[in-house]
Amino acid sequence: MNLNKILKAIQEEGTDKVDNRRGLFKSFGSKVMMASLPLAAGSMFRTAKAQTASELIESLNLVLLWEQFGHAFYTKVLNEGPVFANASARAAFDLILSQKQQHIEYLSWVIHNGGGVANPAPVFDITGGKGSGTGPFAESLVDYRKMLSLAQTIEDLTIRVQKGTLTRLMVNDVFLSAVLGIHTVSGRYASKVRQMRWEAGAATVRPWVTGDRSDTENSYLQSYYHGEAVTVQSGIDMIGLNAQALVYDNVTEAFDEPMAKERAAEILDSFIQP
Amino acid sequence: MKEDLKETPAIAQKDVSRRQFLSYAGLAGAGLVIASCNNDDDDQPEPDGTVDLGSEDFGLLNYMFALKQLSAAFYTRFTTPFYPDAPTAETEFVPDIRDHEIAHRELLRNMLGDRAIIDFEFVLQNSIDFNNRPAVLAAAKDIEQKMISGFLGIANRFASAQYFEQIAKMTTVDGRHIAYISDVISYNSFALDVNTDRKDSPMTPEEVIAALSNYFPNTISAKRLPK
Structure with a gap:
């Protein structure tokens, strides 16, 4: 599989097939990837926003x-x-x-x-x-x-x-x-x-x-x-979560x-x- | 960040099909594995009682959940009661660490929902003499290091940037913990256990699980984690 085919395949995958994209990446091995592809190509993996x-x-x-x-x-x-x-x-x-x-x-x-x-x-x-x-x-x-x-x-x-x-x-x-x-x-x-x-x-x-x-x-x-004072993590209100003694101080400290x-x-x- | 978040629903959606399959089989979530329920890349069936962390990002989150279950249980026992004659600095700060670990554990529990692994029933006093200050502090440092190195070892395996970032928000707090514990054990050793580049070193899930196996009441399988 040459570079262009890989890039094309990646582009066609869209953003909803993360695992397949990961599979492509892994099949090459990250070291080979690093050595042979420009950074911009690697940037198409994993995060939706391309990084040059x-x-x-x-x-x-x-x-x-x-x-x-x-x-x-x-x-x-x-x-x-x-x-x-x-x-x-x-x-x-x-x-x-x-x-x-x-x-x-x-x-x-x-x-x-x-x-x-x-x-x-x-x-x-x-x-x-x-x-x-x-x-x-x-x-x-x-x-x-x-x-x-x-x-x-x-x-x-x-x-x-x-x-x-x-x-x-x-x-x-x-x-x-x-x-x-x-x-x-x-x-x-x-x-x-x-x-x-x-x-x-x-x-x-x-x-x-x-x-x-x-x-x-x-x-x-x-x-x-x-x-720094964030009490909602990943959309979950941490204060008193699951009836634990989680309060403003220890919750904000924890992240x-x-x-x-x-x-x-x-x-x-x-x-x-x- | 807005862009990154787009990946999360895709992962969640993909997992639904697996979850549906598991629920048909009466095995919702990634709980105890039945010996006959094998998967593609396993050569050997898991023995009864083995906890399978699962696959994809939820497997990685379950791995972190398992480590946070251990640390929260450890610090809970550490502080109730403390070893005799615990210095003020320890009775002042170790309860904070306990609460941070509980916060991490509970967040992961809710992030995982019904995909979460079981709650382990730890019997840590069989492995650690909680009346022995040096032994307790050494165990604390070891568990903190395994959580740090454990995350570094899987950081590049996350598909979701949001999940990855969420765990990363915890890992520097673990760095704060280990520096504190290290200094209590040996003053000014807060950053001595680092590699030649003065970085913390990664460990694979297999290495971490093996190193902590004496603390866990169940065998843990990381076989289906993303590689």
């Missing part, structure tokens, strides 16, 4: 950008930031920084092998001042607790931005696996930073996001949590919500020097 190769690479670059942002943040606060609570706190940040460095290298490699170009990191301004260094988070460089608040928000946002790319990446096993394996590790970082805040006296903070609360006094940070790339770009805009 450049859109897939754009999604990967978005994930890369947020790893670069996190990397810049941890580098800055470790080198020029506030006094840490103790050596363990620094060690935790050292570990996250080193792992983000490896995520950056890994994602760049995946993008390159996928036929794309990994975007170089922009110049970040972690104060949120577009390069002025005097933005609304400038105190993060002198105040340990405020620094942790920003760290928490960066980690929670990273999860949401990654999650927003996932269904677009479904068409490509390699890309999906690359982001998903980093995705759950991002959940680990967010949890850790939140535990560090709890240990530093922020008594209402938990390792998971309750409602759409940032548990900070910073109105910018708080605004970034909009959309991390995706963020649209447009909103993610708006937020990141103030952290990048134009």
